[in-house]
Amino acid sequence: MSDFDVIIVGGGGAGLAAAIMARRAGASVMVLEADTKLGGATALSAAVMFAGGTSVQKARGIEDTPDAMYRYLMTLAAHETDPRITRIMSDESGPALEWLISLGVEFPADYLLCSGVEEVPRGHPSLGVAPALVNAAGAEGVETALGTRVDRLLIENGRVVGVEAGGEELRADAVIITTGGFGNSPEMIAQWYPTAARHGDWTYAVHMDAPFILGDGITLGQQAHAEIVGKDSGLLLPTSGLGKWIEAFLPPWIMLVNEQGRRFMNEASPYAVSGYQINAQAGGHAFAVYDHVALEEGSQDMRFADPYHSGTAMPTWEYNLLTKAAADGRIQKADTVAELAALVGVPVEGLEAAIARYNADCDAGADGQFFKQMPRRFPVRTAPFYAREVRASVIGQTGAGLNIDGQARVLDEQGDPIPGLYAAGEVLGCTVGKRYAGGGMGICNAMVFGRLAGAEAANAALSVREPA
Numbered sequence: 001m002s003d004f005d006v007i008i009v010g011g012g013g014a015g016l017a018a019a020i021m022a023r024r025a026g027a028s029v030m031v032l033e034a035d036t037k038l039g040g041a042t043a044l045s046a047a048v049m050f051a052g053g054t055s056v057q058k059a060r061g062i063e064d065t066p067d068a069m070y071r072y073l074m075t076l077a078a079h080e081t082d083p084r085i086t087r088i089m090s091d092e093s094g095p096a097l098e099w100l101i102s103l104g105v106e107f108p109a110d111y112l113l114c115s116g117v118e119e120v121p122r123g124h125p126s127l128g129v130a131p132a133l134v135n136a137a138g139a140e141g142v143e144t145a146l147g148t149r150v151d152r153l154l155i156e157n158g159r160v161v162g163v164e165a166g167g168e169e170l171r172a173d174a175v176i177i178t179t180g181g182f183g184n185s186p187e188m189i190a191q192w193y194p195t196a197a198r199h200g201d202w203t204y205a206v207h208m209d210a211p212f213i214l215g216d217g218i219t220l221g222q223q224a225h226a227e228i229v230g231k232d233s234g235l236l237l238p239t240s241g242l243g244k245w246i247e248a249f250l251p252p253w254i255m256l257v258n259e260q261g262r263r264f265m266n267e268a269s270p271y272a273v274s275g276y277q278i279n280a281q282a283g284g285h286a287f288a289v290y291d292h293v294a295l296e297e298g299s300q301d302m303r304f305a306d307p308y309h310s311g312t313a314m315p316t317w318e319y320n321l322l323t324k325a326a327a328d329g330r331i332q333k334a335d336t337v338a339e340l341a342a343l344v345g346v347p348v349e350g351l352e353a354a355i356a357r358y359n360a361d362c363d364a365g366a367d368g369q370f371f372k373q374m375p376r377r378f379p380v381r382t383a384p385f386y387a388r389e390v391r392a393s394v395i396g397q398t399g400a401g402l403n404i405d406g407q408a409r410v411l412d413e414q415g416d417p418i419p420g421l422y423a424a425g426e427v428l429g430c431t432v433g434k435r436y437a438g439g440g441m442g443i444c445n446a447m448v449f450g451r452l453a454g455a456e457a458a459n460a461a462l463s464v465r466e467p468a
Ligand SMILES: Cc1cc2nc3c(=O)[nH]c(=O)nc-3n(C[C@H](O)[C@H](O)[C@H](O)COP(=O)(O)OP(=O)(O)OC[C@H]3O[C@@H](n4cnc5c(N)ncnc54)[C@H](O)[C@@H]3O)c2cc1C
Pocket: 009, 010, 011, 012, 013, 014, 015, 032, 033, 034, 035, 038, 039, 040, 041, 042, 043, 044, 045, 046, 047, 048, 049, 050, 148, 149, 150, 151, 178, 179, 180, 181, 206, 207, 208, 210, 211, 212, 213, 214, 216, 217, 246, 396, 397, 424, 425, 426, 427, 439, 440, 441, 442, 443, 444, 446
């Protein structure tokens, strides 16, 4: 006898979406959540959702289709991602977004933006996703147990038949793992995200206020011989490392150079590409170079300091912090470019040549090398000159995890579905692919596969339910 038709491990975005869908299909549902509150990283997020072919885009006169989104995701990943999963994500992102609207989530059409390098805007900022999911789950009669960290799957004859948390067993016809990523576990990062681990003390996750984002779903899946895929994929955001804050952008008023003193990217690139560009440089790092005018005027200009219109400046590039860090030596400061190059340890001729070219472009009003667009340009010309090391080391999303089929069933090491086991959200290793495609892909993933897993698990559970 089962205690519930469906048990969901993790009450974040994917778990709640799955719970609502399973209840609406007629299943009894229990959500087990390790934290003392529901929401997980979803509740902490900026709640931007990536989606194609939506009513919000239409309201802005933007033509878009799931096919176009599919082509974008596959191309950006250089086809090194699972086309079945990408197809589902592209086809179901629009319906998932409309479903959230039906639950009361607001996606103001004015906020729509290109959150990656897509040709039409697919980043849908919202006024918050998690509260609507929590309310809807309550209204549908989803049961929840907080402070309940699941540590074991119950497995009988190869079938998952329930879970164990702190010695208590609960049985179900279907179990859905929605435990999120592993950004708060140094051990998991070392094993599954070595590009992040190599930055040592510079590495932390934006999930820091969600204490159970520890990769439990990977460990639970492995108990049932689940295949773990997507090693070393995810999203690494750039930072000056001057503090542990959540931010995603480099300020466009800096000039970024590598160990050779060469410029190598558009400093205003979105995070769908910037972190990968920095990590591809020798030493996996770069140096932000700027002058007195850029510090005084660029860092205090909110057009550059707050690209997502949050009302606050990016904390690690904020004027007072930069000034203090220059005074206490965490930022290098020099009266000449040659002196600065020596302090940073980059070749003097290389840096001087790069700055000469950059300044000429600034004077001409166009970036001839990397086409950086900005309303005002800041040459590196007026002493004192500054340099600060930059790394893309802040985990925005982890990409390794469980593999699923088109019905959200977890696959084992042979590629076969594990009976009774489903998964959705950031715990999946098959959704990110080579590159995080743009702001909103985390919520897209959680909503699309959460909804799918909930519906599929409920159907499977109800089909084996004994007649009353
Ligand atoms: C600050 C921040 C900003 C972000 N901004 C965006 C954004 O704007 N757009 C976007 O697309 N993505 C964003 N992301 C990423 C996105 O929020 C996540 O990828 C997504 O919400 C993950 O949803 P999920 O349901 O898979 O996991 P979560 O929402 O993290 O839920 C997982 C839940 O499982 C629980 N759990 C873990 N282990 C166990 C266990 N053993 N037993 C029981 N419960 C367990 C956790 O406590 C947690 O509540 C952001 C993330 C953060 C942290």
